[in-house]
Amino acid sequence: MKMSYFPGCTLKNKATDLDVYARLSAEALDIMLEEIENWQCCGGMFTSSNDEVATKLSSVRVLNSAFKKGQDLVTVCSACHNVVKQTNNAMQTDSEFASKVNNYMGEDKYEGQTKIYHYLEMLRDVVGFEKIKEKVVNPLKGKKIGAYYGCLLLRPSKVMAMDNPENPTILEDFIRAIGAEPVIYAQRNECCGGYVTLESPNSAKKQSNRVLENAKANGAELIITACPLCLYNLKKSGANIPVVYFTELLAEALGLKEQTND
Amino acid sequence: MTNKYSVEEIIKRSGANPLKCMKCGKCSATCPAYDEMEYHPHQFVSMIADGDIEALVKSDSIYRCLSCFACVERCPRGVEPAKLIEALKLEVIRKKGQNYLTPNDIPNMLNEDLPQQAIVSAFRKYTK
Amino acid sequence: MQRIGVFVCWCGSNIAGTVDVKAVAEALKFEPGVVHSTDYQYMCSQAGQNLIKDAIKEHNLTGIVVCSCSPRMHEATFRKTAQSAGINPYMVEIANIREQCSWVHKDMAIGTEKAIILGKAAVAKVNLNAPLTPGESPVTKRALVIGGGIAGIQTALDIADAGFEVDIVEKKPTIGGKMAQLDKTFPTLDCAACILTPKMVDVAQHEKIRIFSYSEVESVKGFVGNFNVTIKKHARYVKEDLCTGCGACVEKCPQKKVANEFNLNMDNRHAIYIPFAQAVPKVATIDPSACTMLKTGKCGVCSKICAAGAIDYTQKDEYIEEKYGAIVVATGFNPISLEKFDEYAYSQSKDVITSLEFERLTNAAGPTAGKLLRPSDGKHPHKIVFVQCVGSRCSAGAEKGKEYCSKICCMYTAKHAMLVRDKYPDTEVYVFYIDVRTPGKNFDEFYRRAVEEYGVHYIKGMVGKVTPEGEVLKVQGSDLINNKQINIDADLVVLAAAIEPDKSARPLATKLTASMDTNDFFTEAHPKLRPVESPTAGVFLSGACQGPKDIPETVSQAGAAAAKVIGLLAKDKLLGNPCVARSNELLCNGCSNCEKVCPYGAITYIDKDFRMPDRTTRTRRIAQVNPAVCQGCGACTVTCPSGAMDLNGFTNGQIMAEVDAICK
Structure with a gap:
């Protein structure tokens, strides 16, 4: 199956692991990810105000590219996913906003038709966790993993509609599918500190520490995330626990990680 | 200073309705950036509803919101405080300089x- | 030709504020048949009614048009007025110029114009009205109460004490409902069991009351005074008449790991069980989803041990048909699911509990024998946080929780907090509240005692997040008065979950054709003046099925519902509704369409001989309406292809005359 793929800025740079393992694993799971041509940045953050138009155009272009190819769109970075999905929702529900956007789109009118999958949703809804279980060759047996959702994957839940925003299970189900044991902890959907780390690293550190201390207290040995900024903040927090991208563990379980090291 | 900022514009742009607030304080209870703020989420909602925004626009609190949307998600009244804070901040940074x-x-x-x-x-x- | 009197009501300023009532009365004077037209401030008052009566005599009126409020409000009033002055009550028509006119218009000219048109339509109809006489139907002098909680128990006792037979249908194996699970009751702190169980015994021993436990209402047919109800009695695999309730079977049952729903799954029961010691009927029940014998055919221990020979593994569901004159709904409430509120970590920690679970934890007959211990480790909690309004008072836009206030939580939380401080003075208690709502006799005094005498910490604000970590629950909340975010390391968190109607209420409402609101609470016939009656005749409401209620309110409403039922059952006959369908047998072509669409089974077909013009006799198949069963819905009249079917009081001719008057 072919799907359009939008990596976003950070995956081509500081978060290449997130990208490389995502592509490798998708291929092994019979999904062809076709990277959108000439893509631009998603915008980084979705501005919730409805009179903000220009900053959302790049996301609309991404959505429109997938639409023109007749494909569903896959994103893997939590931030990109949040921005693109919220932008698409605005195109569907706010006709004033949509008509302003389309003034910039020339002949390429777009009305929110594209279906967007986060890579995790693709694993759950397109591939199926059962199939992943079958394809796993290196089950991560006995590994106690804490899923870290952060805020962008789940909220606002009315738009993201991925999972129960207060008690999500998609990452836990993923962890089970690769043979490991999920650790449930309450802080897994609290904020890591986000972009505030730029201006006030200590405040971000405080947030991230609270998350990781809670994960550790509940027995986690390893944390997985889908967001480069979360990964950065969690790693900088100084808490003594490894944090990796979930795609890396997927590749490892599917026996693909060694390949890349060759 | 009168009418330098338009409260109606801010509310309209936010898409939120501060009058739906029942003043339970759950937004401030859930806010991870609470300690960094001089004015807290429930105060943003209440002061914007009252049109009393001079103090807010001058405060650094508008830059402390993490946009984590915990307040939006957990508000029992669907008030969406983070959207109000965002709209207020735009009012400030859109001005020259x-x-x-x-x-x-x-x-x-x-x-x-x-x-x-x-x-x-x-x-x-x-x-x- | 009719001699019609028109009476335009001001309804104080309700109508006169946006309708020029004098202009309406003046305009209607010139309509065909009108011989008298006037206006008055309050037509429904005694003076207003006398004005109508006097006019009837003075002007020799044969028909009446009252331009006033909705016929739901005062049609019956004005029909009685007319009748007492010697006019058939069905010669009265109401033009609704309040709800459908003055209340929805702001402009006097527009409102007046519309009121005149509505008045003209009513006049046009009265010109074609004919006197109608209602038929009579007998009343079955037995009541059905659906639900055996405190609401159903009280209603049943009150009806039975008046000398009428009552059946209680309860879906659980015992009556008692939620109140049987409670520990103490506010505001007097008497024990719930001490005041409830004697009433349960009264029910069991009352010669006029039968209890169908472990049973549900399967279907309801008929109408007020004459309901035919089928009751489904679930197989309990124990013969009720033989079981003595000795409990020997329960003791010996090897399957003892079944979640005990009576203790909200905080401990286990056996596959054969009696929910609690004071259960009524005190009869064992086998849970077929847990019983090894029923699942695999191997076991049979209970049967061997039972000295009375009451165990019957072959028992089947049983259907009982019974006639009732009145039905009382008392289906009660449940706490909502907290699935969407997991910021409070209810699904993540055993030490985050609901208030109803807290009741069981402090109840001497509960899983901890009344000692307040943490479910996770059995330790005594030293810091307890209560959170109010969990899922109550949510806006529709929030897409979770309920919009209404659950009403009972402020008081039971004050009770819980006070009881903890009284029994365990070493325990600190915090209550997060949005508002403390305690209107009720001795209620606010009760809450203040919790603060002033027992030192409970009331914090105005909400909890935003509960994080279980190690042995503690990290509670993050806001303190709005001090403008602070506060963090408490609690040992136990108690959530005041919103309450909602029992899930059985919605399908039951369909069976009863009783109306509900969007929250699935049953709707009352009038929110102020008929609070215990459903708009469906013969169906009455008792307790929390109509809205959130505490015990004192429930018992009051239960008694009120009983009074209404007694008033109905005391009558030997009921006057029916004469506005029923009738078939013109000369036009009927025998197609059976009306019979198919009739929801009440009121239409049958007969073969009838007709003398033809050529002096021969021909047998034709024609429709006949049973006026006692017909409810006047009119489905048959619009289905009839030959125009043979017509509805008394709403004939095709009358309705067309109204339409013509409006469109003129």
């Missing part, structure tokens, strides 16, 4: 591991 972050500030903030996403997001939040 009011950018909170400029490219000149960036070099001192960089480090080897910092993802691009952090800079892009910060610019989106702080700068017009």
Whole structure:
């Protein structure tokens, strides 16, 4: 199956692991990810105000590219996913906003038709966790993993509609599918500190520490995330626990990680 | 200073309705940036509803919101405080010379591991 | 030709504020048949009614048009007025110029114009009205109460004490409902069991009351005074008449790991069980989903041990048909699911509990024998946080929780907090509240005692997040008075979950054709003046099925519902509704369409001989309406292809005359 793929800025740079393992694993799971041509940045953050138009155009272009190819769109970075999905929702529900956007789109009118999958949703809804279980060759047996959702994957839940925003299970189900044991902890959907780390690293550190201390207290040995900024903040927090991208563990379980090291 | 900022415009742009608030304080109870703020989420809602925004626009509190949307998600009344804060902040940074972050500030903030996403997001939040 | 009197009501300023009532009365004077037209401030008052009566005599009126409020409000009033002055009550028509006119218009000219048109339509109809006489139907002098909680128990006792037979249908194996699970009751702190169980015994021993436990209402047919109800009695695999309730079977049952729903799954029961010691009927029940014998055919221990020979593994569901004159709904409430509120970590920690679970934890007959111990480790909690309004008072836009206030939580939380401080003075208690709502006799005094005498910490604000970590629950909340975010390391968190109607209420409402609101609470016939009656005749409401209620309110409403039922059952006959369908047998072509669409089974077909013009006799198949069963819905009249079917009081001719008057 072919799907359009939008990596976003950070995956081509500081978060290449997130990208490389995502592509490798998708291929092994019979999904062809076709990277959108000439893509631009998603915008980084979705501005919730409805009179903000220009900053959302790049996301609309991404959505429109997938639409023109007749494909569903896959994103893997939590931030990109949040921005693109919220932008698409605005195109569907706010006709004033949509008509302003389309003034910039020339002949390429777009009305929110594209279906967007986060890579995790693709694993759950397109591939199926059962199939992943079958394809796993290196089950991560006995590994106690804490899923870290952060805020962008789940909220606002009315738009993201991925999972129960207060008690999500998609990452836990993923962890089970690769043979490991999920650790449930309450802080897994609290904020890591986000972009505030730029201006006030200590405040971000405080947030991230609270998350990781809670994960550790509940027995986690390893944390997985889908967001480069979360990964950065969690790693900088100084808490003594490894944090990796979930795609890396997927590749490892599917026996693909060694390949890349060759 | 009268009418320098339009409260109606701010509320309209936010898409939120502060009058739905029942003053339970759950937004401030759930806010991870509470301690960094001079004015807290419930005060934003209440003061915007009252049209009393002079103190808010002058406060750094508008830059402390993490946009984590915990308040939006958990508000029992569907008030969406983060959207009000966002709309208020735009009112400030859209004015000439009011950018909170400029490219000149960036070099001192960089480090080897910092993802691009952090800079892009910060610019989106702080700068017009 | 009719001699019609028109009476335009001001309804104080309700109508006169936006309708020029004098202009309406003046305009209607010139309509065909009108011989008298006037206006008055309050037509429904005694003076207003006398004005109508006097006019009837003075002007020799044959028909009446009252331009006033909705016929739901005062049609019956004005029909009685007319009748007492010697006019058939069905010669009265109401033009609704309040709800459908003055209340929805702001402009006097527009409102007046519309009121005149509505008045003209009513006049046009009265010109074609004919006197109608209602038929009579007998009343079955037995009541059905659906639900055996405190609401159903009280209603049943009150009806039975008046000398009428009552059946209680309860879906659980015992009556008692939620109140049987409670520990103490506010505001007097008497024990719930001490005041409830004697009433349960009264029910069991009352010669006029039968209890169908472990049973549900399967279907309801008929109408007020004459309901035919089928009751489904679930197989309990124990013969009720033989079981003595000795409990020997329960003791010996090897399957003892079944979640005990009576203790909200905080401990286990056996596959054969009696929910609690004071259960009524005190009869064992086998849970077929847990019983090894029923699942695999191997076991049979209970059967061997039972000295009375009451165990019957072959028992089947049983259907009982019974006639009732009145039905009382008392289906009660449940706490909502907290699935969407997991910021409070209810699904993540055993030490985050609901208030109803807290009741069981402090109840001497509960899983901890009344000692307040943490479910996770059995330790005594030293810091307890209560959170109010969990899922109550949510806006529709929030897409979770309920919009209404659950009403009972402020008081039971004050009770819980006070009881903890009284029994365990070493325990600190915090209550997060949005508002403390305690209107009720001795209620606010009760809450203040919790603060002033027992030192409970009331914090105005909400909890935003509960994080279980190690042995503690990290509670993050806001303190709005001090403008602070506060963090408390609690040992136990108690959530005052919103309450909602029992899930059985919605399908039951369909069976009863009783109306509900969007929250699935049953709707009352009038929110102020008929609070215990459903708009469906013969169906009455008792307790929390109509809205959130505490015990004192429930018992009051239960008694009120009983009074209404007694008033109905005391009558030997009921006057029917004469506005029923009738078939013109000369036009009927025998197609059976009306019979198919009739929801009440009121239409049958007969073969009838007709003398033809050529002096021969022909047998034709024609429709006949049973006026006692017909409810006047009119479905048959619009289905009839030959125009043979017509509805008394709403004939096709009358309705067309109204339409013509409006469109003129």
